[in-house]
Amino acid sequence: MQALTASLGLKEQVHFRGHISETNWVYDKVLAVINPSFIDSFGMTLIEAMARKTPVIATASGGPRRLLKME
DSSP: OHHHHHTTOTTTTOOOOOSOOOOHHHHHHOEHHHHHOOOOOSSSSHHHHHHHOEEEESSHHHHHHHHHHOO
16 A cells, blocks of 8 residues: 555655554544445444544445445
């Protein structure tokens, strides 16, 4: 992902932080959480984001479809 980011000229805009155990500050700081997964059985990151009132964008797959009422 880092190589792709660099090849697209986005190295200054995209930051890879590694593992983060305390996520609330991330959800509070970002503009939106994007879940591009085609196979996601539950969608925990979406639930965490919505609990912090962070907008979510997700593909219409398993868990996100039910969570976001895409049916």
